[in-house]
Amino acid sequence: MGATKTHMFTISQNSLAAAAKVLAHPARIAILQYISRQDQCICNDLVDVTGLAQPTISQHLNAIKNVGLLKGNFEGKNLCYCLNQEKWEELQELFQSFFGKINQNCCYP
Amino acid sequence: MGATKTHMFTISQNSLAAAAKVLAHPARIAILQYISRQDQCICNDLVDVTGLAQPTISQHLNAIKNVGLLKGNFEGKNLCYCLNQEKWEELQELFQSFFGKINQNCCYP
DNA sequence: TGGTTTTATCGTAATATTGCAATATTATAT
DNA sequence: ATATAATATTGCAATATTACGATAAAACCA
Numbered sequence: 001m002g003a004t005k006t007h008m009f010t011i012s013q014n015s016l017a018a019a020a021k022v023l024a025h026p027a028r029i030a031i032l033q034y035i036s037r038q039d040q041c042i043c044n045d046l047v048d049v050t051g052l053a054q055p056t057i058s059q060h061l062n063a064i065k066n067v068g069l070l071k072g073n074f075e076g077k078n079l080c081y082c083l084n085q086e087k088w089e090e091l092q093e094l095f096q097s098f099f100g101k102i103n104q105n106c107c108y109p
Numbered sequence: 110m111g112a113t114k115t116h117m118f119t120i121s122q123n124s125l126a127a128a129a130k131v132l133a134h135p136a137r138i139a140i141l142q143y144i145s146r147q148d149q150c151i152c153n154d155l156v157d158v159t160g161l162a163q164p165t166i167s168q169h170l171n172a173i174k175n176v177g178l179l180k181g182n183f184e185g186k187n188l189c190y191c192l193n194q195e196k197w198e199e200l201q202e203l204f205q206s207f208f209g210k211i212n213q214n215c216c217y218p
Numbered sequence: 219t220g221g222t223t224t225t226a227t228c229g230t231a232a233t234a235t236t237g238c239a240a241t242a243t244t245a246t247a248t
Numbered sequence: 249a250t251a252t253a254a255t256a257t258t259g260c261a262a263t264a265t266t267a268c269g270a271t272a273a274a275a276c277c278a
Contacts, residue, residue: 002262111232
């Protein structure tokens with residue numbers, strides 16, 4: 001009990017849900033927006049930008065990284081990373097394909 | 110501690126996150142897809158379709174309903190509802206505007 | 219080397235989500 | 249009215265998420 005029953009759904013349904021999960025927190029939205037504006041990003045800035053503690057930011061960044069949405073060098077003192085264009089486009093296509101199919105079928109009676 | 114600090118983010122960031130949360134579970138994806146295919150929907154079918162228990166479905170439906178994405182009559186024995194077109198389009202626009210702005214700014218160095 | 223800065227990890231508390239059995243409610247049919 | 253069918257609500261257990269203090273690790277600089 002309690003855990004999501006992923007095995008009861010299709011891969012595509014689970015993929016979209018996983019992608020949506022990344023966007024399902026305002027901090028991660030803010031982080032993605034910030035990264036896109038910066039060309040690169042330093043985690044410490046994000047603490048100021050979001051008002052969350054550094055370990056919390058690190059955790060959110062990790063969630064974004066784990067789905068492959070970040071690319072760059074993660075070692076060293078100052079990180080330097082940006083959006084992984086390929087993955088980012090994949091994510092958009094997931095949503096767009098979902099929206100498209102729903103729109104196509106929907107009747108709105 | 111523990112709860113999302115929504116007050117630290119913009120309304121627009123919170124809105125998108127809330128919308129994404131609805132899509133952040135495969136059962137709700139499956140439910141939305143099913144509803145769009147059916148023109149109407151009876152909750153009992155969803156138990157078969159998803160393999161989840163009836164109270165669980167009811168809960169997921171409620172989550173979708175709570176953001177205004179469903180429209181129809183919710184009283185009576187057999188429900189009859191469908192997607193709320195207006196809200197559904199709003200949700201898509203939220204995502205598209207987010208994607209659009211990110212794409213516009215992003216450098217992908 | 220020692221100190222500083224930046225990010226990661228660990229541990230833990232608070233809260234949220236998911237799922238379901240039991241039960242209640244609502245509408246319909248007989 | 250009573251039985252039946254469909255959905256909602258309640259209560260609770262299991263799990264996941266969010267957040268942060270403390271601390272570690274890595275890179276840099278004097």
